[in-house]
Amino acid sequence: MASITLNHLVKKYGDGFPAVNDVSIDIADGEFIILVGPSGCGKSTLLRMIVGLEDITDGDLLIDGQRVNDKAPRDRNLAMVFQNYALYPHLTVYENIAFPLRLAKGKHSDEQVDKLVTEAAATLELTDHLQRKPANLSGGQRQRVAMGRAIVRQADAFLFDEPLSNLDAKLRGQMRSEISQMQRRLGVTSVYVTHDQTEAMTLGDRVAVLKKGELQQIASPRELYEQPVNLFVAGFIGSPSMNFLPATLEGNLLRTAIGDLEIPEDKARKAAGKKVVLVGVRPEFFEDAKLVEDHKKSNGSTFTATLTHTEWLGNEQYGYINFDPAPEMRELLDSLARDMDADELRPQVVVTLDAASRIRGGREAEIWLDTRKLHLFDAESGENLTRDAEAGAELTREAAEERAEEIATAQQADGRRDGNGSADGAPGRREDTTVKAGAGSSGGATAAGGRHTAG
DSSP states (O other), X not given: OOOXXXXXXXXXXXXXXXXXXXXXXXXXXXXXXXXXXXXXXXHHHHHHHHHTSSOOSEEEEEETTEEOTTSOGGGTTEEEEOTTOOOOTTSOHHHHHHHHHHHSTTTSOHHHHHHHHHHHHHHTTOGGGTTSOGGGSOHHHHHHHHHHHHHHTTOSEEEEESTTTXXXXXXXXXXXXXXXXXXXXXXXXXXXXXXXXXXXXXXXXXXXXXXXXXXXXXXXXXXXXXXXXXXXXXXXXXXXXXXXXXXXXXXXXXXXXXXXXXXXXXXXXXXXTOSEEEEEEOGGGEEXXXXXXXXXXXXXXXXXXXXXXXXXXXXXXXXEEEOOOXXXXXXXXXXXXXXXXXXXXXXXXXXEEETTOOOOTTSEEEEEEOTTSOEEEETTTOBBTTOOXXXXXXXXXXXXXXXXXXXXHHHHHHHHXXXXXXXXXXXXXXXXXXXXXXXXXXXXXXXXXXXXXXX
């Protein structure tokens, strides 16, 4: 297995446009990194630069400390899983998986090929399908075959280019789980490109958020969610998206279009001197005031609003509040929407309500907001003024430690299933199951193009 270092990578095309602009990331041995962002942000280009399918205009790419900028893809020992599976229709599942081994003529005996293929098939539950052709398989089975072909190569790293985007929602959920478990068992360094937030938040040790070719923030999913570095990351991560409300700050009081909100002194202090701020509030920070216990109400503010409508989902409800921003604020919201590949950001607040709430559209209601959790953003630069970089870095460190334990547990369990008490039964399995506890540390505040060390 291998570590991968991206050192100020730049990719410019003939017109001089930088599709990837000064991106630096250190990926630890055995780490699972997700590249995410809107269409055209450069995530697939960056992946193709790593594997060698795109030339590097500037910067250095290192695999296990060795510069590989000029190495051909076949010499980098990386395995790529494509969106469209890239299977050979005339070959059986067995021969599709064995193809990279056959390609290395004379390197593997027939017995070795058979052993590697059957072990990979067992890992991916394909044993009963080895003599079938791809056309007779489901989408999920075809994707498993593509993954099997990557496993048998015993590559230093796996690269995934939106591998689940052709599957339906149910299959995507199933395959997410299988990829996650496979990566834990093998402990192989993995880089995964997706535009799907659920994949990004559930699969990765760390997630790198890209915008127009520039790295905005790289951290654990929880740090991205709770301590976003700027407006773009805050708005892109999370579903439903974070709400953004223009506001003026007077002491500890935020004057917004939905009402006045009293905020903690420490948050107000961090935004002191800013004439206008954007208030970032996740939908789950709201609640029907009638359902909030009295001792909790002091942790937030209560305001009165009329919801346009509500959506009952069984375990919770969504409520919608429209507001009318000032013209200059509407322009700011429209600009943010364009960055996130959306047509517009509607001047609307989405609130999450308990399923038991009787609040309904068209009626005035009292809503409570936990103001301890909201964020204040600079309206001009988009910087998160209230971000706690130290608390965010601690979240990423904790996630790395938990992931290391999960990998060790998964490999031990897999070893017991092999019946030999070791964790080397599947092809490509790491002999050293130790994962650095520091892998995944975000290294504090994050800026585009900055160095992000995995520990």
